[in-house]
Amino acid sequence: MTVFLRERALGLTERMDSPDCDPALLQRTYAQFSTVNAVLSGWGQLYQRYLQPWLRTQARTTRVLDIGCGGGDLLRRLGGWAAQEGLSATFVGIDPDPRAIAFARQAPHHSSTTFRQADSRTLVAAGERFDIVLSNHVLHHLSAPELTALCQDCExxxxxRVIHNDIRRDDLAYVLFPLAGLVCQRSFIVEDGLRSIRRSFTPAELEQAAPPGWTVATTAPFRLQLLWSAP
Incomplete structure (x- = not known):
């Protein structure tokens, strides 16, 4: 429900995106993303619904791309789940921020996972292809034209399949999120998280902004997905 947060607050920026933000707070933010995403992002459900069936039916190694991978915690988790099941997959995380890639590379991760400083347009220009393309907490950073451009790159x-997973703007989500400060201290998690909620889409807004052929889904708690499947 969005009684108070009626419109996207596109003028807000997240402190961690500033090139001169406190490096110690930034490092703790990257480290704490693993906890926040494990509790709130719902990737266990999305893995079982979309990735696991694909991985189990492929005769060859599946290539998975994470756009805007940040500190890399999502791919570390997905790579671990696939490895536990003995499923053959390689995972590539890209992010234009060198600080994010440096953190992702130094954190322990499965040998099937690599990280690159790049954006989606660079990979398109290089002619790269992946079986599954995904992102986590990227959509709310984008204007409507930027969203269209990202979707075109992903196609x-x-x-x-393409799976973009993000926060759903909701008054209750905004009220409850400061509780994350109980476990995520001395970082940008709470302040930037609240800004992210205010910048994020509602399902109706995302449906209106999405290009033809894309569908919108919602999951708890306060999540939405933008989905596409190759013809």
Missing amino acids: QLALG
């Missing part, structure tokens, strides 16, 4: 990159 060229993905051989199978």
Whole structure:
């Protein structure tokens, strides 16, 4: 419900995105993303619904791309789940921020996972293709034209499915999120998280902004997905 947060607050920026933000707070933010995403992002459900069935039915190694991977915690988790099941997959995380890639590379991760400083347009220009393309907490950073451009890139990159997972703007989510400060201290998590909620889409807004052929889904708690499947 959005009684108070009626419109996207596109003028807000997240402190961690500033090139001169406190490096110690930034490092703790990257480290704490693992906890926040494990509790709130719902990737366990999305893995079982979309990735696991694909991985189990492929005769060859599946390539998975994470756009805007940040500190890399999502791919570390997905790579671990696939490895536990003995499923053959490689995972590539890209992010234009060198600080994010430096953190992702130094954190322990499965040998099937690599990280690059790049954006989606760079990979399209290089002619790269992936079976599954995904992102986590990227959509709320984008204006409507930027969203269209990202979707166009993903249609060229993905051989199978695209899964963009993000926050759903909701008054209750905004009220409850400061509780994350009980476990995520001395970082940008709470302040930037609240800004992210205010910048994020409602399902109706995302449906209106999405290009033809894309669908919007919602999951608890306060999540939405923008989905596409190759013809």
